[in-house]
Amino acid sequence: MGGAPGTTPTTSTRSETTVIRIIHPQPELGRQTFLDVEFVDGTAEVAELHPEREQAILQHGFIIEEHLVGVRLEDLGVRELRDVAEVEGIALPAKAKKAEILALIEAAPLRTLSDVAEFDLEAESRREFMAAHTVPLGADED
Incomplete structure (x- = not known):
């Protein structure tokens, strides 16, 4: 698998069909970088995440979601x-x-x-929008 910014080879048991989405705790429109992971508009998607980097990201309040792609x-x-x-x-x-x-x-x-959420970005800040409309993988949706 090719490396995306902020990724390193890992011995993690994640499947090759997993995309890892990282949500910044203080999202901003545009580009941000943290621990060599590039965020665009508050989110980053990587194919691999070294366990130590993952731990550091979690300790700083980021949300990590894993999504299966290309799975029947x-x-x-x-x-x-x-x-x-x-x-x-x-x-x-x-x-x-x-x-x-x-x-x-x-x-x-x-x-x-x-169908999922109607929103007005002028009425809500990006952070409020993400907090209200993001459901981590495995979390219950009300």
């Missing part, structure tokens, strides 16, 4: 599919089997940004 739903387990359904706002029967969960996820309409 059929390759996920039931627990992971339930997580996908929860994030997408899809109600599942308590005892739904994998095939039923897949069918419900695939039948759900695609969400757009306007």
Whole structure:
């Protein structure tokens, strides 16, 4: 995998299909750099993150999210599919089997940004916007 700014080879167990998003605790429009990681408008995306750098970033109040990309739903387990359904706002029967969960996820309409949150950047600061509209991976969405 090619290196992105701020990345170094790691022995981490992250999959090659994972994108790591880092959210700056004090986001600003434009470019910022912290520990050789370049942030654009308060966020950075990297393919790899050295464990020591990850620890330092977390200690300084940054939020780290991991996102799977290029993964087929059929390759996920039931627990992971339930997580996908929860994030997408899809109600599942308590005892739904994998095939039923897949069918419900695939039948759900695609969400757009306007479905998730309508916002006015002039009325909110960038930091307030990010705090109100960012859900870390694995967090419950209300």
